[in-house]
Amino acid sequence: MEFLKFNAEKCILCGLCVEKCPFNALHIEGDGIVVGDTCRMCGLCVRHCPEKAIRFEQRASTVDKSKWNDFLIYVEQERGEIHPVAFELIGEARKMASKVNFKVNCVMVGGAGTAENARKLLEYGVDHVYVYEHEGFEGFRADCYADAVADCIAATRPSSVLIGATALGRSLAPRLSTRFHTGLTADCTTLDIKPNTDMVQIRPAFGGNIMAQIAITRSRPQFATVRYRVMDRAQRVKSPAGEVVLCPVNDAMSVSRIKILSSTVIERQKSLEEEDILVVAGRGVRTEKDVEMCRELADALGGQLAFTRPMVESGYGDTAHQIGLSGRTVRPKLIITCGVSGAIQFTSCMTGSECIVAINNDPEAQIFKVAHYCIVDDLYQVVPKLTALVQNRKED
Amino acid sequence: MKIVVCMKQVPAGTKVDIDPETGAMKRMSGDTRTNPYDLFALETALALREKTGGTVTVLTMGPPQAETMMKDAYAMGADDAVILSDRKFAGADVLATSYALSQAIHVLGGADLIICGRQTTDGDTAQVGPAIAEHMHIPHAAWVAEILDADDKSIRVRQDLVSVSQVSEIPYPCLITVDKDICVPRLPSYLLKKKTAGRQVRIMSFADMPDQDLSRYGLVGSPTSVERMFAPPEIEKQVYLEGDAEQKTEQLFEILTKKKII
Numbered sequence: 001m002e003f004l005k006f007n008a009e010k011c012i013l014c015g016l017c018v019e020k021c022p023f024n025a026l027h028i029e030g031d032g033i034v035v036g037d038t039c040r041m042c043g044l045c046v047r048h049c050p051e052k053a054i055r056f057e058q059r060a061s062t063v064d065k066s067k068w069n070d071f072l073i074y075v076e077q078e079r080g081e082i083h084p085v086a087f088e089l090i091g092e093a094r095k096m097a098s099k100v101n102f103k104v105n106c107v108m109v110g111g112a113g114t115a116e117n118a119r120k121l122l123e124y125g126v127d128h129v130y131v132y133e134h135e136g137f138e139g140f141r142a143d144c145y146a147d148a149v150a151d152c153i154a155a156t157r158p159s160s161v162l163i164g165a166t167a168l169g170r171s172l173a174p175r176l177s178t179r180f181h182t183g184l185t186a187d188c189t190t191l192d193i194k195p196n197t198d199m200v201q202i203r204p205a206f207g208g209n210i211m212a213q214i215a216i217t218r219s220r221p222q223f224a225t226v227r228y229r230v231m232d233r234a235q236r237v238k239s240p241a242g243e244v245v246l247c248p249v250n251d252a253m254s255v256s257r258i259k260i261l262s263s264t265v266i267e268r269q270k271s272l273e274e275e276d277i278l279v280v281a282g283r284g285v286r287t288e289k290d291v292e293m294c295r296e297l298a299d300a301l302g303g304q305l306a307f308t309r310p311m312v313e314s315g316y317g318d319t320a321h322q323i324g325l326s327g328r329t330v331r332p333k334l335i336i337t338c339g340v341s342g343a344i345q346f347t348s349c350m351t352g353s354e355c356i357v358a359i360n361n362d363p364e365a366q367i368f369k370v371a372h373y374c375i376v377d378d379l380y381q382v383v384p385k386l387t388a389l390v391q392n393r394k395e396d
Numbered sequence: 397m398k399i400v401v402c403m404k405q406v407p408a409g410t411k412v413d414i415d416p417e418t419g420a421m422k423r424m425s426g427d428t429r430t431n432p433y434d435l436f437a438l439e440t441a442l443a444l445r446e447k448t449g450g451t452v453t454v455l456t457m458g459p460p461q462a463e464t465m466m467k468d469a470y471a472m473g474a475d476d477a478v479i480l481s482d483r484k485f486a487g488a489d490v491l492a493t494s495y496a497l498s499q500a501i502h503v504l505g506g507a508d509l510i511i512c513g514r515q516t517t518d519g520d521t522a523q524v525g526p527a528i529a530e531h532m533h534i535p536h537a538a539w540v541a542e543i544l545d546a547d548d549k550s551i552r553v554r555q556d557l558v559s560v561s562q563v564s565e566i567p568y569p570c571l572i573t574v575d576k577d578i579c580v581p582r583l584p585s586y587l588l589k590k591k592t593a594g595r596q597v598r599i600m601s602f603a604d605m606p607d608q609d610l611s612r613y614g615l616v617g618s619p620t621s622v623e624r625m626f627a628p629p630e631i632e633k634q635v636y637l638e639g640d641a642e643q644k645t646e647q648l649f650e651i652l653t654k655k656k657i658i
Contacts (some may be wrong), residue, residue, distance in 0.1 A: 046533055078558055138574050139562060142526060143535045167557050171538035174490060174523035182492055182620035186521035200623075210625050219619045257535040259565045261552070265563050277658070301658055309647035313432070319576060325520045334657045343522065355650060373648055374636045381641035391650045392658065 002021040002309040004034050004045070010053035015042030017054060022250045024211035039154070042147050042253055043179070044173075048338065055287070065197055069218035070103040071096070072158035075121065075166050076148060077110045082117050084233075085164035089226060090124050093162055108362060109148045118244045129244045130156070136254025139263055140168050144256040146175040150254065153180065155277050158221045159197050160309035177223040183216035184223040189230050189348055196311060199224065204325065204348040211344075225342030227329045229273055230352065269289040270304070272321060276333045277303025280323060280350075283310045284339015284379055291316050294338050297383055300314065301388040306330070324349050336386075338379045342367025359383065397548060399441045402528070403434040403469065405462045410501075414425030423561040430465045433513030440574050441511050442473045442582070451475045453504060457496055459613055463597050470592035471584035478504065480603040487615030494527035495612050496570045501532065508568040509551060509636055514539055514575050522636035525573040536571040537564060540549055541578060638645040 002037035008031075017033060018026045025039035033054075046054045071093040075084040093104045105128040106121055108114050114137075118129040119153065130150040149172065153161065163169040165187050189211075190202040198215050199222050205212035216222040261270070272278070279298035281291050291305075298305040309324050311345035323330055325345040331352035338359050340346065347370045349354070358371035359379045368374045375382055408427035412588050441452045454469040457480040466477035480500050486494065501507055510532075512525035522538070529536035541561075542554040550567040556575075566572075602613065612615055635651075637644040652658045 005627070043533070054425065080439075081562060083558075140557065141535070142529075146530070167539050167555075168520050171526055171536070174494075174526040175530040177523075178491060178494060179413070181491065181619070184523060185620060186490075186523055187596075205625065213623045214620050215623045216619050217621065231593070257567055257570075258537065260562060261543040261565055262563045264561050266556060266559055324409075326515065334652065355652070372634060373651065374640075375644045375648065376633060376636065377641045377644055382645045385645040386640060386649060389645065393653070395630050 004035050004039065005055050007053040008032055008057070012051055012053075012271040014050065016048050016050065020044050020048045020252075022252045031158075042151060054349075056158045063218060063220045066218060068154070068157050068159045069197075070105055070127075070158050072153065072161045072221070073104065074161065074163040074169065074172065075106045075108045076164055076166060077108065077114065077117060080113050080117075081227075082120060083164060083166060085148045085226070086121070086165060087124060087229040088228070088231040089162045089164060090126055092191055092226070092231040093127055093160075093365045094234060095162075096191065096199070097111075099162045099193055100195065102159065102197075105130065105158065106372060107136050107149055107152045108132065109145050111135055113245060116248060122242045122244070123236050124234040125240065125242070127242045128156075129242065130247050131244060131248050132247050132253075134249040134254040136249075136251065136256070139260045141235040141258040141260065142171045142175055143258060144254055144335075145172055146179065147253050148247075148257050149176055150247070152247065153221060155247075155303055160193075160199055160222045160224065161177070161223045162191075163223070165227045169225055169343070171221055178374060180219075180221060182219040182223060183214075184190055184225070185214045185216070186225050188224045188226050191224060191226070191231075193205070197223070204344045215363060216354075228351070229329050229331045265350055272304060272323070272330055275304045276328060277301045278306050278307045278323075278332045278335045278353075280308065280335060280337045280340055281311055282308045282337060282340030282360075285311070285316075288316070290380070293380075293383055293387075297336070297338075297387045297390070301334075301336075302386050303334070308340055308343075337367055337371070339384055340367050341365050342370065370384065376387055397444070397508050397546075398447045398506070399444060399450060399452045399509045399511060400501055400504065401434070401438050401441045401454045401469075401474070402450060402452055402510065402512045402525070403438065403456045403465060404513075404516050404518075405429070405456065405458050405465045406431045406516055406636070407412060408442055409588060413614050419431050429460070430463075430468065431513055431516045431518075433576060434516070435512045435513075435575050436492055436576055436578050437513045438474065439579045439581040441509075443579060444509070444543065444551075445473075446550060448546055449567070450508075453478065453507075455500055455504070456480065457488070457493060457500075460599065466597040467589075468584050468591075470595055471586075471589035471598075472582055473585075473588060477597045478600055480596060483608065483614075484602040486620065489618035490521060490523045490611065490621045491619055492613055492617035494524050495531055495617065497524070498528050498531035499621045501528070502562065502606055503600065503604055506569065510534075510569075510571040512571065512573045526572060530565045531573040532569070532571075534569045534571060535565055536573070537565055538573045540572045540612055541575050543578070561617055575621060627639075644645050 025037040075086040097282040185201040192200040281294040329349040335353040336357040358367040408429040471545040515522035544552040
């Protein structure tokens with residue numbers, strides 16, 4: 001296979017890689033090492049080579065796209081549950097797959113219970129769920145999880161790999177795309193596919209009010225991460241026809257150099273993403289007291305107060321309550337922005353909201369481009385008035 | 397202990413020029429600042445050095461004007477600073493950027509610990525750190541929220557995943573990306589600034605890279621390409637509420653009530 005490259009000048013033919021290879025894929029032939037078809041990209045040889053003569057390699061310009069087919073979705077588990085972003089990725093992949101006659105497959109890595117969770121995916125119309133279940137996969141570590149998913153990619157040769165842009169996904173995806181020497185587009189907000197199987201990947205880019213359309217035209221697989229709550233969830237299918245495939249895990253694959261010492265559940269309230277009503281304080285809100293004014297509105301509405309990045313950087317709120325590319329993406333039923341200018345990093349993470357109200361005294365503010373109801377006025381008059389109206393209604 | 401901190405100079409504002417032909421970003425224009433997330437990485441490194449001893453080297457890829465940022469790093473306490481600068485590196489995406497940085501770290505003789513900020517404020521991808529770790533075949537932990545302990549063999553870190561807080565021990569060499577709020581970055585010191593005024597910032601170019609394969613670097617070595625840039629679509633049905641502040645508020649309240657949103 002084209003994946004492993006041996007540097008003949010450095011190789012001393014010690015045979016350690018041949019001995020360590022769990023798949024018996026390596027052989028010494030003449031004065032070099034030959035990689036057989038059973039290679040699963042586990043990377044043990046790269047790790048063990050004393051001369052550092054082995055590396056992963058795939059030349060970007062030489063890929064034959066017809067040999068890379070179907071979608072592969074990495075399905076994340078969180079405390080034994082499927083992370084809901086997976087259903088959104090399945091929904092999006094199924095839409096694209098129908099255009100180019102691709103299958104939609106999933107891969108799961110984890111400890112006990114993973115195969116059981118895998119079965120739950122079938123009713124959403126996926127074709128195969130590849131499961132790497134092993135006690136060694138209890139708890140996320142980027143190195144051994146990457147080894148398992150790389151094994152699946154090498155075996156199934158997907159055209160595209162979709163991964164949720166969670167803390168875990170953003171740690172895993174770059175390791176995989178780097179290992180396969182291919183492209184990764186982070187935080188896509190729109191995905192589509194061309195007849196030649198190149199994905200059309202759209203993401204908000206670089207500071208300005210700009211969207212970038214990004215393509216990976218010369219290499220496979222194409223990697224994309226997608227935020228939670230950006231895409232529509234997959235619908236259940238009437239007669240699921242997919243199957244769960246249990247993949248063999250050898251001990252070497254599940255060994256990580258990272259040792260988990262403890263893992264504790266973070267006790268938390270309803271997260272920003274789960275909230276139906278949000279009030280957002282932006283830079284137009286000038287003091288701590290004014291932030292409280294916005295909080296009163298949020299409380300009256302039974303929602304939560306959120307912040308823009310400048311507000312968090314100024315210490316008014318924490319990142320768990322920040323909306324934007326470096327914070328959370330939200331799709332509440334109602335979002336009321338107070339004194340928010342509406343930079344693309346903010347708006348791209350809330351335009352999925354059902355009803356957007358913008359209050360800002362600057363008629364040129366970018367936020368008015370995405371708002372459904374626009375109030376060009378002083379928030380210091382509007383917000384207290386609205387709070388009072390809501391409170392009075394409750395008293396009626 | 398040898399620590400390398402990867403940093404980046406980013407546009408200070410939100411106005412950025414795009415090269416209309418290649419679609420690549422032109423970084424030469426406008427004011428710049430140190431990516432704020434990288435200050436947490438540098439502070440983490442300096443605090444670790446105080447505990448375990450060793451050196452802190454700051455590394456960046458970008459135009460020579462990144463020297464200002466590196467001088468600031470000296471004034472915060474960095475021992476050595478290297479700018480990876482060459483037109484051949486221009487237009488690099490995650491893969492090519494992380495490859496060049498990993499090559500530079502090899503030239504520096506490797507590192508026990510590599511620290512990156514969680515993400516940059518311009519690209520916002522949070523992917524370069526883990527990609528460097530993969531190029532170097534070392535383990536990594538992303539978005540570290542706390543350093544619990546460190547000695548000459550390994551580091552203990554706490555990471556907050558979505559609903560689980562995980563404590564792990566990672567042996568060197570390894571890479572971590574640190575979250576905002578892991579520490580409070582110190583300010584550049586006037587005394588250190590004076591003391592390091594004459595200290596050079598080293599420039600490394602393509603000629604210094606161990607791998608001389610040009611197709612691994614810059615625009616050519618980048619598997620992703622920007623096909624087009626466009627303004628985000630404006631939504632169609634918009635209602636501008638009219639009247640004075642009070643009237644607007646009342647109208648809004650009526651609409652939201654009528655639509656059963658509140």
